[in-house]
Amino acid sequence: MTGEHRHILVVDDEPQITRVLRTSLTSQGYDIRVANDGETALEIMKDWVPDLVITDLSMPQMDGLELCRRLRVKSQVPIIVLSVRGEEQTKVRALDAGADDYVTKPFGMSELLARVRANLRRIPPQDSPAGGVIDAGDFRIDLDAHAVTVCAREIKLTPKEFELITYFARHPGKVITHRALLTAVWGGNSTEQTEYLRVFIGQLRKKIEPDPSSPRYILTDPWVGYRFEAHPTSSQD
Amino acid sequence: MTGEHRHILVVDDEPQITRVLRTSLTSQGYDIRVANDGETALEIMKDWVPDLVITDLSMPQMDGLELCRRLRVKSQVPIIVLSVRGEEQTKVRALDAGADDYVTKPFGMSELLARVRANLRRIPPQDSPAGGVIDAGDFRIDLDAHAVTVCAREIKLTPKEFELITYFARHPGKVITHRALLTAVWGGNSTEQTEYLRVFIGQLRKKIEPDPSSPRYILTDPWVGYRFEAHPTSSQD
DNA sequence: TCCATCTTTACGAAGATTTTATGAATTGCT
DNA sequence: AGCAATTCATAAAATCTTCGTAAAGATGGA
Numbered sequence: 001m002t003g004e005h006r007h008i009l010v011v012d013d014e015p016q017i018t019r020v021l022r023t024s025l026t027s028q029g030y031d032i033r034v035a036n037d038g039e040t041a042l043e044i045m046k047d048w049v050p051d052l053v054i055t056d057l058s059m060p061q062m063d064g065l066e067l068c069r070r071l072r073v074k075s076q077v078p079i080i081v082l083s084v085r086g087e088e089q090t091k092v093r094a095l096d097a098g099a100d101d102y103v104t105k106p107f108g109m110s111e112l113l114a115r116v117r118a119n120l121r122r123i124p125p126q127d128s129p130a131g132g133v134i135d136a137g138d139f140r141i142d143l144d145a146h147a148v149t150v151c152a153r154e155i156k157l158t159p160k161e162f163e164l165i166t167y168f169a170r171h172p173g174k175v176i177t178h179r180a181l182l183t184a185v186w187g188g189n190s191t192e193q194t195e196y197l198r199v200f201i202g203q204l205r206k207k208i209e210p211d212p213s214s215p216r217y218i219l220t221d222p223w224v225g226y227r228f229e230a231h232p233t234s235s236q237d
Numbered sequence: 238m239t240g241e242h243r244h245i246l247v248v249d250d251e252p253q254i255t256r257v258l259r260t261s262l263t264s265q266g267y268d269i270r271v272a273n274d275g276e277t278a279l280e281i282m283k284d285w286v287p288d289l290v291i292t293d294l295s296m297p298q299m300d301g302l303e304l305c306r307r308l309r310v311k312s313q314v315p316i317i318v319l320s321v322r323g324e325e326q327t328k329v330r331a332l333d334a335g336a337d338d339y340v341t342k343p344f345g346m347s348e349l350l351a352r353v354r355a356n357l358r359r360i361p362p363q364d365s366p367a368g369g370v371i372d373a374g375d376f377r378i379d380l381d382a383h384a385v386t387v388c389a390r391e392i393k394l395t396p397k398e399f400e401l402i403t404y405f406a407r408h409p410g411k412v413i414t415h416r417a418l419l420t421a422v423w424g425g426n427s428t429e430q431t432e433y434l435r436v437f438i439g440q441l442r443k444k445i446e447p448d449p450s451s452p453r454y455i456l457t458d459p460w461v462g463y464r465f466e467a468h469p470t471s472s473q474d
Numbered sequence: 475t476c477c478a479t480c481t482t483t484a485c486g487a488a489g490a491t492t493t494t495a496t497g498a499a500t501t502g503c504t
Numbered sequence: 505a506g507c508a509a510t511t512c513a514t515a516a517a518a519t520c521t522t523c524g525t526a527a528a529g530a531t532g533g534a
Contacts, residue, residue, distance in 0.1 A: 076359075078359075088345040088347055088348045089347075091348050091351065092347050092348060092350075092351040095348075095351035095352060095354065095355045096351055096354065096355075099355065100355055100356075100359065101338065101355075108325040110325055110326075110329050111325045111328050111329060111332075113329075114328065114329040114332035114333055115332060117332065117333065118332045118333075118336065118337050118338075119337075122313065122315075122337065122359060158478080158479060158480085159479080159480095160479080160480070174381065174382065175381065175382045175383055175384075179360075183360065187358075188357070188358030188359055188360065189358060193481090194522085194523095195481085195482075195483085196480090196481075197523095198522090198523060198524060198525085199480090199481085199482090199524090199525085200480090201523095201524085202523095202524060202525060202526095205524095212524095213524090220523075220524090221383065222488095222489075222490090222522075222523080223395065223396045223489090223490080223521085223522070224383045224396070227382075395489085395490055395491085396490080397490080397491075398490095430492090431511090431512095432492085432493075432494090433491085433492075435511090435512060435513065435514085436491085436492080436493090436513090436514085437491090438512095438513085439512095439513060439514060439515095442513095443514095449513095450513090457512070457513095459499095459500075459501095459511070459512080460500095460501095460510090460511075
């Protein structure tokens with residue numbers, strides 16, 4: 001069904017661990033890369049996007065905690081933290097730093113593999129093959145060039161505005177809840193910050209609406225969310 | 238001050254556990270419901286869609302494993318399994334049955350809370366695990382779009398009105414007690430405020446009834462509650 | 475440093491919920 | 505039947521939320 005194998009980045013400075021992880025994960029059909037510390041991990045991820053990250057907690061250069069935080073700024077990739085440290089407070093800190101799971105060493109390999117499966121299972125519904133062009137009514141969004149045109153007029157958008165309009169354009173005509181938008185654009189920690197939405201929707205409207213005070217494209221569904229109408233000039237689907 | 242609180246369903250047959258979970262989770266601002274077995278859990282979820290499920294593994298009626306499988310058929314709601322059983326094979330089975338996390342009893346409460354946060358963080362942007370459309374006689378309720386039509390005429394409803402009509406439409410033809418309605422729409426703390434019902438039923442009738450003074454859809458059952466008749470066009474059940 | 479962007483805060487208008495008041499209808503009692 | 509007590513329906517006032525907007529602070533990169 002998939003053809004492509006899932007990519008897993010293993011971050012650990014102990015060769016024993018990385019060796020056995022590489023073997024086991026590879027035998028399960030995953031594509032593995034190994035980094036010895038957080039710095040290297042981030043470096044690798046610049047041109048190799050993993051579907052899941054398994055990281056140790058204590059490492060030279062950049063530890064697992066810091067790696068989690070850095071990753072969460074930009075990415076929602078699932079993170080499993082591996083560590084010898086079993087104290088509750090350590091676990092809590094890792095989980096709150098952005099980790100999705102915490103496994104204490106020594107661990108059983110079949111449990112780890114099951115947790116890997118569980119975490120991969122809920123990876124976002126194919127939202128970001130990271131390429132191509134979305135055509136929706138008056139809108140054309142070039143995901144590679146980060147360029148948006150409305151009725152063939154080029155619009156200059158900031159990154160967040162771009163993510164917002166992209167999410168809208170992928171779900172035209174549907175009511176999108178505040179929470180869904182916040183989760184999609186700001187990540188799962190900001191699901192209550194509806195002020196962001198008010199501000200950014202306002203700015204977006206100023207840029208794309210002919211008359212921002214009576215919107216044509218981004219409609220408000222009071223108490224629920226927003227709805228994007230692409231207003232197809234001639235056709236409909 | 239924050240809008241909606243997250244809903245968590247706790248499924249366990251040991252009162253000690255459910256009691257402490259209810260206390261801790263409630264104090265963190267979550268909305269809690271408790272079921273003593275899998276059957277009851279599924280029953281509750283017909284009317285009350287949780288954002289996360291915490292379940293024991295061994296229970297009467299339906300165990301946690303079976304509950305995971307049943308849930309995964311329709312829903313992506315995050316599931317955390319709690320169990321005294323620490324064998325690796327048991328964990329693997331639970332995780333592969335659809336659980337997202339597995340915590341061994343006894344557990345530290347702050348770790349559990351952190352895992353709850355981590356799992357909630359990941360809820361897929363596409364809300365509405367139990368979304369879809371309810372069709373009942375003259376009524377059609379689109380749970381995703383939050384849209385209601387009566388005889389193909391679109392009706393604009395406020396959130397509370399919408400929840401009310403949704404609950405009605407899920408239980409057509411049945412007498413629904415005041416308490417059931419209040420619990421479903423206003424939550425478990427407002428089971429005495431029957432004034433809310435009078436006001437909101439009145440408003441609903443004004444919006445959906447051809448002649449609000451002699452209701453056709455929302456009927457009053459004096460001293461008991463209300464009954465919703467969808468006015469089946471041809472059949473009856 | 476400057477600049478673009480993101481995050482916070484504040485406030486008024488529109489709209490929703492909660493509370494209160496009043497009258498009609500129903501029941502139980504004498 | 506007449507009368508209190510209770511419940512239901514309705515309207516309207518009081519209270520609270522949300523939305524849109526502007527603008528001030530914070531952040532980070534060239």
